[in-house]
Amino acid sequence: MPAAAVSPSDSHSAAAPPPAFASRATSVGGSPVREILALTERPGVISFAGGLPAPELFDAEGLRAAYDTAFTVSARRALQYSTTEGVPELREAVARRATARGLATGADDVLVTSGSQQALTLLTSALVEPGDVVLVENPTYLAALQCFGMAGARVVAVPCDAEGLIPEALEELVARERPKLLYTIPTFQNPTGRTLPVARRAAVAQIAARRGLWLIEDDPYGDLRYEGAEVPWLAAHPGAEDRTALLGSFSKIMAPGLRLGWLRAPAALRRAAVIAKQAADLHTSTVDQLAAAHYLAAVDLEGHVATVRSAYRARRDALLAGLAGALPEGSEWNRPEGGMFVWARLPAAHDATVLLKAALAHDVAFVPGAPFYTGAPDPRTLRLSFTTHTPQEITQGLTRLERAGRP
Incomplete structure (x- = not known):
């Protein structure tokens, strides 16, 4: 006996809807x-x-020349897969610049990322589980709030004044909330433009060491100082050495379209970020990294x-x-x-x-x-x-x- 014919309209009406989005995608x-x-x-x-x-x-001409050099030296390498950590030349250049700013850094301390935004995402993947408490300045970088929200964190604001977060308030919150990490933009903060003074940075480092707290120091704007004295990175203060992830970017000093950033972190945390990056994109664009490395070698960036x-x-x-x-x-x-x-x-x-x-x-x-x-x-x-x-x-x-x- 022949099977009954099924019309397209009958098939369509019988179709079940796809499963719902993850709650983080809608929240x-x-x-x-x-x-x-x-x-x-x-x-x-x-x-x-x-x-x-x-x-x-x-510097469009300088960057064009750097890309030309990347292809001239080795087009095969420039167009090939690379290591997750980043090409050695660029990691070495980042390490030299960080060391020159007072934070001793080797190439092995650095992970190259697709913009510093990715570095924050990788660290969040490595550190934050749903329900974990994350401390932030108030107000703070909007995309960081999105990142922590996607991870299911409970975001708690640290009271701030005109100079940034207040160490005494931070200590009280750490004791009460037992957070996983503090995210901070201590230099020329987004959105407020304020800079955390040296004494407060030292206090934050000591609180993190004493209470047990990861620090994420985001520094996309630190090179753009127009007046006043340089302030050492939070990562350079005693107590912060083994618990601070420092995020940097080439977006503000070269070009944001390159999508090149970097992460300097203690070995264990950096390794966790490497694994997270392998799951995300394997590695940052090889040709962009090599062009940036050639640019830094040929041009007076300062x-x-x-x-x-x-x-x-x-x-x-x-x-x-x-x-x-x-x-x-x-x-x-x-x-x-x-x-x-x-x-x-x-x-x-x-x-x-x-x-x-x-x-x-x-x-x-x-x-x-x-x-x-x-x-x-x-x-x-x-x-x-x-x-x-x-x-x-x-x-x-x-x-x-x-x-x-x-x-």
Whole structure:
């Protein structure tokens, strides 16, 4: 007896839906900063929103020559798989730069990553289990909150003031919450631009050693200092040596499109990060690593960074000079010694998200501070980046912002 025919419509109606997404994929929201950047891509918008390096300052010719050299020396090697840890030339270059900044480092201490964001993801995979407590500054880097949220961590904010996290409050939280790690951006922090003083860094290192705590020190902005004295890395302080993972990046001093970062960590933690990276992408792009290594060998990077610093210093000063006229009377803001951001706070009864809507109508943008907070946000705060536009464009943007804030 022939089998009954099944029509396509019958087959479709009988199909079961696919299984649900993992809870972490639905519990962690997208980045409001990225969504604002999409709104600011239309021509004519002056944006203080993105933490983007100035593209006209990229050393395109030097980088093109470095890629040419990578292919000329050995195209076969440049286009081949590589080791997970990274090509030796680039690891050695990173180690030399770290040592020159006062932190003795060997090539074997370094893992090359696809941007420092990946380094944070690898460390989170290696250290954090669902329910673990992770301490952060408040406010803090938005993508770090996403990373810890995806891992199922319970994120707890450390009280901060104008100079950064407060060591006494940190000690109380560590004793009470028994966290797995502290994530911090102690130099020119994102989003606030503030820098943790030397004495507080030493106190944090001692608390970590005494209480048993991993430290993740994220330093994407440390090369961008415009005034003041250099501050030693947290990783260089006594007590932090065997428990600090230091994250660095070439995005701000070479080009973010390279997607090159690095991780310096104690051997056992670095090995765990290597295994996590093997599961993620095997290794970072070989040709990009070799080009970066050739670039660092052939170019005066410190001279290039000095040029970038000079341009950004002028842009920071232009922003600071115009804020009094651009923001509502009674607003407050800081004066960062480096980095890419100024942090501001509107007076009582104002909301930065409301101001942003008006600002976009006047073709100017910034980022409200609320998304950067853990727990209850301060709706009056906002982050302004000064690196992407010239001083003249910044002045024009502030004029637009002043008009947007008029009743």
